[in-house]
Amino acid sequence: MSLAQDTIVWNNRYILGIPVLDKQHRHMVDIANELFAACIESPDIVSNHFLENASIAIARMNYYFIKEEKLMAILYYQGYLHHKREHENFMGEALKQSEELKFNKKIIPRSFVYFFRDWLLSHITVSDKVLANYILEMRQSGRLRQLLEVRQEGALLTA
Numbered sequence: 001m002s003l004a005q006d007t008i009v010w011n012n013r014y015i016l017g018i019p020v021l022d023k024q025h026r027h028m029v030d031i032a033n034e035l036f037a038a039c040i041e042s043p044d045i046v047s048n049h050f051l052e053n054a055s056i057a058i059a060r061m062n063y064y065f066i067k068e069e070k071l072m073a074i075l076y077y078q079g080y081l082h083h084k085r086e087h088e089n090f091m092g093e094a095l096k097q098s099e100e101l102k103f104n105k106k107i108i109p110r111s112f113v114y115f116f117r118d119w120l121l122s123h124i125t126v127s128d129k130v131l132a133n134y135i136l137e138m139r140q141s142g143r144l145r146q147l148l149e150v151r152q153e154g155a156l157l158t159a
């Protein structure tokens, strides 16, 4: 298997039915695929080009995590703390690995992108799916509309 073959092909399994989340996740998949592209030439050797891409990727992921956490908080999602901790654990590990990349310790670009991709896909299909189902349930029961009207935060759920 080559890196090119291991890039993520967007799949219906990743669609959770909440447009704002789906849109973010599509961007995150693009971010992961850009990381693959950034190390395709030399997956075992750290280049400045790859380091730059890795730090941009981490910053963009953080931006989406913050948006998702804001949404969870507004919707009084019971799994908020646990879910937020998952984001934080990813950030901690990604930052640690990117430091190790910088100092050429143990880690190589190839393993960083696989870590990134595997975490992302499992997070979307497990934890984000549970969150999306909670929102879908709220929508069905009419609680979502009520809550967003009161908070005037409807824009948060439009893509």
Ligand SMILES: [Fe+2]
Binding pocket: 021, 024, 025, 068, 124, 128
């Ligand atoms: Fe997400």
Ligand SMILES: [Fe+2]
Binding pocket: 068, 083, 087, 123, 127, 128
């Ligand atoms: Fe999430």
